[in-house]
Amino acid sequence: MKMIIAIIQPHRLEEVKEALYEADVNLMTVSEVLGHGRQLGVTEIYRGVKESGNLLRKIRLEIAVNDNFLDPTIKAIVKGAKTGELGDGKIFVYDLKDCIRIRTEERGSVAIG
Amino acid sequence: MKMIIAIIQPHRLEEVKEALYEADVNLMTVSEVLGHGRQLGVTEIYRGVKESGNLLRKIRLEIAVNDNFLDPTIKAIVKGAKTGELGDGKIFVYDLKDCIRIRTEERGSVAIG
Amino acid sequence: MKMIIAIIQPHRLEEVKEALYEADVNLMTVSEVLGHGRQLGVTEIYRGVKESGNLLRKIRLEIAVNDNFLDPTIKAIVKGAKTGELGDGKIFVYDLKDCIRIRTEERGSVAIG
Amino acid sequence: MPVAAPPVPFIDFGNTAWVLISTALVLFMTIPALALFYGGLVRRKNILSVMMQCFISMAVISLIWVAFGYSLAFGPGHGALAGIIGGFDWAFLKNVGMEPSPYYISQSTARIPHIAFMIFQMMFAVITPALIIGAFAERIKFSAFLVFTVLWSVLIYSPIAHMVWSADGIFFKMGALDFAGGTVVHINAGFAALAAAIIIGKRKSKKAAPPHNLVYTAIGAAMLWFGWFGFNAGSALAADGLAASAFLATHIATAAAAVMWGLLDWLLHKKPTMLGVATGAVAGLVAITPAAGFVDIMGAMAIGFSVSVVCYFFVVVIKPFFGYDDALDAFGVHGIGGLWGALLTGVFATPVIQSAYKGLLYGNPNQLKVQALVSLTSIVITFFGSLILLKLIDMVMGLRVTEKDEAIGLDVSSHNERAYTLVE
Amino acid sequence: MPVAAPPVPFIDFGNTAWVLISTALVLFMTIPALALFYGGLVRRKNILSVMMQCFISMAVISLIWVAFGYSLAFGPGHGALAGIIGGFDWAFLKNVGMEPSPYYISQSTARIPHIAFMIFQMMFAVITPALIIGAFAERIKFSAFLVFTVLWSVLIYSPIAHMVWSADGIFFKMGALDFAGGTVVHINAGFAALAAAIIIGKRKSKKAAPPHNLVYTAIGAAMLWFGWFGFNAGSALAADGLAASAFLATHIATAAAAVMWGLLDWLLHKKPTMLGVATGAVAGLVAITPAAGFVDIMGAMAIGFSVSVVCYFFVVVIKPFFGYDDALDAFGVHGIGGLWGALLTGVFATPVIQSAYKGLLYGNPNQLKVQALVSLTSIVITFFGSLILLKLIDMVMGLRVTEKDEAIGLDVSSHNERAYTLVE
Amino acid sequence: MPVAAPPVPFIDFGNTAWVLISTALVLFMTIPALALFYGGLVRRKNILSVMMQCFISMAVISLIWVAFGYSLAFGPGHGALAGIIGGFDWAFLKNVGMEPSPYYISQSTARIPHIAFMIFQMMFAVITPALIIGAFAERIKFSAFLVFTVLWSVLIYSPIAHMVWSADGIFFKMGALDFAGGTVVHINAGFAALAAAIIIGKRKSKKAAPPHNLVYTAIGAAMLWFGWFGFNAGSALAADGLAASAFLATHIATAAAAVMWGLLDWLLHKKPTMLGVATGAVAGLVAITPAAGFVDIMGAMAIGFSVSVVCYFFVVVIKPFFGYDDALDAFGVHGIGGLWGALLTGVFATPVIQSAYKGLLYGNPNQLKVQALVSLTSIVITFFGSLILLKLIDMVMGLRVTEKDEAIGLDVSSHNERAYTLVE
């Protein structure tokens, strides 16, 4: 079991979700974060002051998958999120020791999906 | 050391916290996320348009524990969060390599609690 | 490769970021969370009712680094975040199995930075 | 030698302009002001339900008011009931038109159209039940709320308005002073709120949740302050010296009460709070309401400074002691503040403002007795009336949403909506 | 025997006070009311763009109005065009000063200053194109928006206002009734909005996004309700019985429409919604606009209850069926509601309110015919006029932002700004 | 042959209605308008502190005003000080009642009650120190703020108001023109703000934080625009042609300034911004304030278009150059905009509006000299007065919160509150 954390551009969320559905990955947890990466952030100006914080709005996806789903999931995310421009984002992968479905108390691989 | 990530229903947060306190787990980090799971999300209608995004409001708990606390913590979460209905949520478990208490710079097991 | 999760005081964010830049760590993902730790939270009173929830506003940093950057990064976070008072926060470290730069589809160590 | 004909009343444009804009201001008090003031205090998942209750009260009570509510409250009464409730003579605004209003205060001839008076009063009939929302917020069933509000308006509001403000009314005849609704609006709503908090019971959540958006609450308080000038100074029914005086008294009492609540917070909890100052301002507005056209600035200050002490005590000490869950302090602020104001009107009414009326301090202890008697009678009527009404509704259809719906939040569970999105 | 001199018009302070405050209220309708109502409905990343469009319309149209817009709309016309558009006689307010306004309704002598009438009308000229924003929200290029708004105001708004409201106007001469702008404002903006939705095309996002902040939308609706009293009752141009009557009709129709939309939601989607009640209220306000000074409360109720049914049908059924992306229902509410109101004015106008005007129900079927004819002609003008105008602008400079800018959101991509920060 | 008795002043209802509603509008400018405008610009953790400062100013200054502030500003002066400050004759509103106000402009007899004038002016006395909040936002100690505001109001505001507006005042006698407070309100607050920014020092945070909620700022700006009609047109003290003219001039200057700031943003930073348009609107409102009752639309446009250029330069270029931390540009907009307006009043005042007053452009260069002299003297008084006052307060009790409290945010550290919750 693996946990995939993907940081993507907010305006690619719909495409990524669509690509994931096509890859049969339907479960995920989404949140809004601020990302600091290589992308330059000067798109905001307030009364002449440029916002140089370059913490940019990003979407964070958290997706737990069984090992055989790892590569298809990564491919789907890349397919949905990639534009070739700075700021497209990153994907991080961890090992997952366990997974419990609260409703049924099932554990492990079976609980992921 | 393990890191536990639990995704639960927002309206079970109080119960989960209570169950955790009873299990002597007092430290945690909480955030609001959108979850896409098996639960169907059609509870919102705007001018006749059903919100079919089925990204539902969830609470994400992040709890680092020493290994002997793993099972009691999971049990407590399940106890507080389980209603038996779709959408109850999931618990994910990772290995934690290290933990540092910033205030004292203690490391490892001792820093968790 | 390691993933570092740091929970810090919101008002230390600027200092932490500065310390990280000095340590040549420029990439990170930031979000706002509620933390329940040892710090006592009674600083809010509404119509005489003390807010005893002691879920306090915290900042969560997520930083993926190559192994040789692990210690400098932790040091930098501690340097920026430490005040010696309760509530300074914690740092958690995981193993990272993989990392993918979406833009280039590079994988592994090279994709982290 | 010909006798001069009695002067003929006519529509004065200045007075009409004043009452029309005051009417708009009182609408503004319910929506958006009260909706924001209350809405900011609840949890995020319940704000729309509170706003919805304010909106629907505006819509439904307005329709009932023109249908027969106004007639019951201000229309001519008949027979033995004449002192208690009006008849149906003015139902559907029969005989209520553009001619000079039979209700007026200082000018005998420079009047406003009767429909202007009627619609000004309509806004009072709307906001009164809307104030009660604060007591049962976050747990009432929408359908039950609707039934309660409609019945309460007809069975409790209209009679009390009649008794206090109609020329036939028994309280009016006793000489009760209520310039803009201390009894009719605030005591009335406030003690109904107490009944509601008791009957519906406490919210399920284990601990008090902090207000989800105090900016809304602060904006709401500011808008209430603004709109209240229409409420109180508009009640002069003319843009004359009395209106200016009521405007001034309203403002000064509010300023005094806001300062005092801030001071109490500072003394008792170490820091002054925005919520405290906003709450104090509302308490001041409430308490000055019955007195606005009768007191000078000394009276206004006395009322303002004292009401915050009294309401603070009820909200911070009495409520937790007895444990009723008056969620947003509708009773603590409106009930207690209204009662306090009604009593002090009997103390501080000065002949300098309206020569015919004076209180205890100006040598007329009887006025205070009348105020006390009328307040207490009104409290009994509204408290027990509301208690019975709510109990009946609870038996017939249930007052509360299910525990799960309460946990999920009323916005989604009662209205299929959420106030805010979470990602862009 | 001397003949009495004709009474000389004079400036009445009461009427002037009323029209000035009404003017301020109509400004309030565009900013902040409409800006909030619309702004809450879009996604978080586009709210500033919608507010910006409202603000800049206020600023730019106001300047154009004093330059020549007012003259074109209300100034004397010349030759064959006199019935269609005014001349430049009053450009830059030449001859428009503090003297009594040539436009008035009931009082022949107690008037307001001409500039007061001019600036009151200015606020109508501002809000009308601002209503169209709802159709092309979340995807229009700011520069194209600006060009469109300016040209539309001059080429379409001013002529239609002239035709309906100027003493020279052809529709006015036919006896068309439009008390406060059912045709001039709502039909006009609403059918332009339909043209805009068609020309600009659908938003790119795959699914409808929920409104990002329904609290803003609810506040906006409440503020529109409040401000609309200036719009409708201010259109009496005096603080008299007619103003009070228009105020009342406005309020009752709105209440009825709000209740009805809530009921429809309840019946058809199981739960009443705050957004539904707010939308219903706006539909009621729209529909009563042409009728406000002509109907009694029965007419107002009929208009209010029925308009929600009609608009609901358009918004919930017709729009998805045809698939045009009228993003915030500018057409469904303003176009359809305005048309419905214009027609029903021809049915419910009663001589009890203004003795000179009566509709079908009071024995004058001709009035309905006139209303239908004028509405349809206006629809043709505004729909095709806007279609052509938008097409031209699209060809010259492009109407839409790029797909990427749309995805990023207009706040950042068009204005370098974000509405909200994410961390403290 | 009997001489006609001089006409007796009387209370006119239309004028009174106008001044009362204008008073409410000016209250609305401070709370909620200014509170929102400023509150949206600060970081999330400081919004309540800014709103609190606005609220408490409203409450405290109002009490001081009736106690003796009004008497000092507008009451009769005595002896050598008569031209500088009033006496205590009107303290606690002694002799200030319902009789016709001794202050009026055009009508000699159709007046408003004296208390109406007093309370209208009270709202000016409240908003002036509230404007200064923009300079020391996010770091001032609440107690120090309170002491400063009270002392500043008594020691600086009342005298300057007396000098400019009282019949005894030295600037008034010199013929200074200040229709609604360019000097008394905006120069006064703006240069005090500069002193405050210098004395209190920069905020600690390393980089400028973006505004936490520009929707609030935009709503606040719209509400300021709305309320300013009361401020400027209400200053006619009658609902007459002059009021309508001041209303128009106010609106046109604001529109012009909003457009111009948008254009500058567009030219210099590639995109027009909502914050820019809102800031421009406020700059226009500020600059037209002294001129509103003296200029025609040409003058208003000239003032509006030019003020944005001047203020833009100060906010975007001068401020970063000198490095003072005028956090929300209270100096850059109110100080500079007020000065610019005061000077241009001396240029564009035209006898077409008030026959007695004309500026440089109409052949009276002396007016400009008077404007310049009075502005500069006022600047010297308010700047050095505020500097000394702040320095003293700093020495006695400290002006700033601790560095840690500043980092945590004033909402929690000074008021025990948070504006928003984070989870449902």
Ligand SMILES: Nc1ncnc2c1ncn2[C@@H]1O[C@H](COP(=O)(O)OP(=O)(O)O)[C@@H](O)[C@H]1O
């Ligand atoms: N090493 C890292 N640790 C944590 N988050 C990262 C790291 N690298 C990138 N990110 C996240 O991914 C986002 C996109 O990264 P960025 O460098 O802008 O993309 P790209 O590599 O396509 O230029 C960043 O805004 C940040 O949130």
Ligand SMILES: Nc1ncnc2c1ncn2[C@@H]1O[C@H](COP(=O)(O)OP(=O)(O)O)[C@@H](O)[C@H]1O
């Ligand atoms: N594989 C997964 N990866 C990431 N998040 C998940 C995954 N499965 C479930 N979740 C999270 O848990 C929440 C509850 O899951 P859901 O399937 O609705 O619960 P249940 O299994 O009780 O029906 C989801 O909304 C989502 O946020």
Ligand SMILES: Nc1ncnc2c1ncn2[C@@H]1O[C@H](COP(=O)(O)OP(=O)(O)O)[C@@H](O)[C@H]1O
């Ligand atoms: N075991 C843990 N699991 C998850 N989060 C934790 C844990 N311990 C601490 N935290 C997070 O770190 C924050 C700071 O911890 P706290 O105990 O207050 O710091 P300190 O150890 O300096 O007193 C907490 O508010 C919480 O968000």
